[in-house]
Amino acid sequence: MNTIAFAFDLDYSASNEVYYSLRSNGSALFGDWELVPLAYDFETVVVDLFKSGRIDALAGSFISDSWLRSLGRKRIPMVNLSWLSNIQSVPTVTVDDVKVGQVAAENLFEQGWQQFAFAGNPSLEFSRLRNTGFKQFLDNAGCKVLEFPISRKAEAIKWLSTVEEGTVIFSANDSIARRVVLLAKQAERRIPEEIGVLGVGNSPLESIFAGVDISSISLPSEGIGMQAAKVLQAQIEKGPAEPCSYLLPPGPVMERETTRRPESNDAVLEEALLFIRANFSRDLGVDEVAKHSGVSRRSLELRFQKELGHGPYAEIQRLRLEQAEYLLRDTELKIKDVAARCGFPEQHRFSTFFRRWKKLAPKEFRSKIRGSFSLQTPAS
Secondary structure: OEEEEEEOOOOHHHHHHHHHHHHHHHHHHHOOEEEEEEOOOOHHHHHHHHHHOOOOEEEEOOOOHHHHHOOOOOOOOEEEOOOOOOOOOOOEEEEOHHHHHHHHHHHHHHHOOOEEEEEOOOOOHHHHHHHHHHHHHHHHOOOOEEEOOOOOHHHHHHHHHHOOOOEEEEEOOHHHHHHHHHHHHHOOOOOOOOEEEEEEOOOHHHHHHHOOOOEEEOOOHHHHHHHHHHHHHHHHHHOOOOOOEEEEOOOOEEOOOOOOOOOOOOHHHHHHHHHHHHHOOOOOOHHHHHHHHOOOHHHHHHHHHHHHOOOHHHHHHHHHHHHHHHHHHHOOOOHHHHHHHOOOOOHHHHHHHHHHHHOOOHHHHHHHHHOOOOOOOOOO
16 A cells, blocks of 8 residues: 655645546556645645655645755655646646646637736746746737736726726736736726636636636646656656656636627627626526516527527526536535536436536536545554
8 A cells, every 4th residue: 555645735626636636546547545635734744744654655736845855865756746836856747837828818819809918926937937828829929918916906906997998817827816806896897898807727716706707727637636646656666756847738718707708799699698697507597688688588589599509598508507517526515506506496407407418417527527535644
């Protein structure tokens, strides 16, 4: 039995996904693994476990190379999974941050946004790299990138109050994106009609705190966990490896409320889409959407079919099922609670729709992408 300690960082949502992937892939590929989760304030615990010889390997978000050296001369298999620090002394598996910025720029450019800005922390390596990729793509497209003054509240609100309509702000992560959204509200700018916001990480908590579903770039958590399992197992079999980096491309852009703008010039359709996106998570029907939009149900359905190729009911269901996938993947909500939050008062009806869409029941979908989980502690 190999005991591997897993050190979580402050971004629990992203760490959770990698943990599930590492645990399931490690067990599936190599069998005799025990993965022990440690909270983000793990430093002293790791030192104790390391010195006592109770762990065979260490994975997770490491603080710095100097901290790793403080563990002593004894070397055990390690892999760094953090995009927050620039670790040089052990192998690292993480997302390609330059590519994250490029994906963000390409997505927003193709959506037709007119002006671009970046919000990040220049003291953090991942933020600098994401900004670099963002600017690289837009420079090639002949577009300028503005710097958003995220660290200075008064200046940020003034900036938002005066910036041109049609400006979209790419934020280095979802935490920064949430702050941008809240500042935009204080500046009385409408999202996404006037200002767009895109984050990174798909954190459900940040959307909850922002009061709006934040568009976000997915991190390749499944791939990071699988590659980390391979890196660790190779070291367990052959000894600690020389430092190297495995950079994985980011996942897809999850387009939600903060960047999704209607593509039609039909003002009635635009209003209907905005109303649906703001209310699909409750018991919303087509008649209510038509009444809000000031047209008959038949007229509304014809407008949807002409511009989108499907009716308003299909649009409501599409948004509900996208949200359900998001909640099943990134939260611990019970299936009935996921259903309720997505506008399905009856769990069995939700399960029927979800199975048709993903070819899996909600529980099967969650199990497939996560693997089983149980909290463990190392044996004394």
